[in-house]
Amino acid sequence: MNYNNKSSQYFSNVRVEMLKYLPKDSSRxxxxxxxxxxxxxxxxxxxxxxxxxxxxxxxxxKEAKKVLDRVLIGKCEDLLNDLPDNYFDAIYFNDVLEHLFDPYSLLKEIKRKLTDKGVVISSIPNIRYHNEFRSFLFKKDWKYEQKGVLDFTHMRFFTGKSIQKMYKDAGYVVNTHEGINKTKSLKPYFLNILFLFTQLDIFYVQYATVASKAQL
Structure with missing residues (x-):
């Protein structure tokens, strides 16, 4: 997948809304x-x-190496064996899993890198966000963009329900799962009138999820 056309801001974004999901006692x-x-x-x-x-x-x-303790460069699937087992208290995927061909297997494999108290924290775009929802429901269109929910580099697409299922199938317990970055547009309200307010998920650009290892 070609990311060379991405702006510098794409690689420099600080997702401040994701900071609150980190457990206070996470040290690695x-x-x-x-x-x-x-x-x-x-x-x-x-x-x-x-x-x-x-x-x-x-x-x-290379830029990340200047500010982080250690950085490995390459496909994350190929770097798992270079990471220590039972080491991390938290593993973040900020809008990453949707870019992978097989995020399901990766979540299963990376679980062994967590400590017993460790959690995976992710932000994943919501394909039912109102802009996309209206586009394919009413306009019968599916148009890829340079950024956003239908970013042209996305390999997988998720709803809030399918995100929870992915984690559970990978052997996690979902501790927190909620919509984030709620739209200020009035359009989702009008759409919900049509559907008797059963489509509340269309207000959210992404879902934030915190999941821990299921106890065997």
């Missing part, structure tokens, strides 16, 4: 798809945290 954190390390650097500001990153793009990974 991995960010998959760390870009230039801006989000990871914000995590390091508290409690002397150790933050690692995985990044596909070499140039962005």
């Amino acid at each position: 954190i991995l960010e998959v798809g760390c870009g230039r390390g801006c989000f990871g650097a914000s995590l390091k500001k508290e409690n002397n945290r150790e933050v690692w990153g995985l990044e596909l793009m070499p140039e962005e990974g």
Whole structure:
């Protein structure tokens, strides 16, 4: 997948809305798809945290090495064996899993990198967000964009329900699952009038999920 056409902001975005999902006692954190390390650097500001990153793009990974404790560059699926087992208290996927061909297998495999108290934290775009919902329901269209829910680099698409199922099937317990970045548009309200307010998920651009390992 070609990410060379992405703007520099794409790799420098600090997802401040995702900070609140990190457990307070997390001291060793991995960010998959760390870009230039801006989000990871914000995590390091508290409690002397150790933050690692995985990044596909070499140039962005080099920048991340300047601010994170350790950065591995390459496909995350190929780097799993280079990560220590039972080491991370939290693993972040900020809008990353939808870019992977097989996020389901990756979630299963990366589970062994978590400590017993460890969690996976993800932000995943909602394909039922009202803009897309209206487009394919009423306009019968599916148009890829440079960014957003229908980003041309996305390999997988999810609803809130399918995200929860993915985690459960991979052997996790979902602790938190909620819509984030709610739209300010009035259009979803009008759509909900048509559907008797049964489509509340269309207000949210993404879902934030926190999941821990299921106890055997």
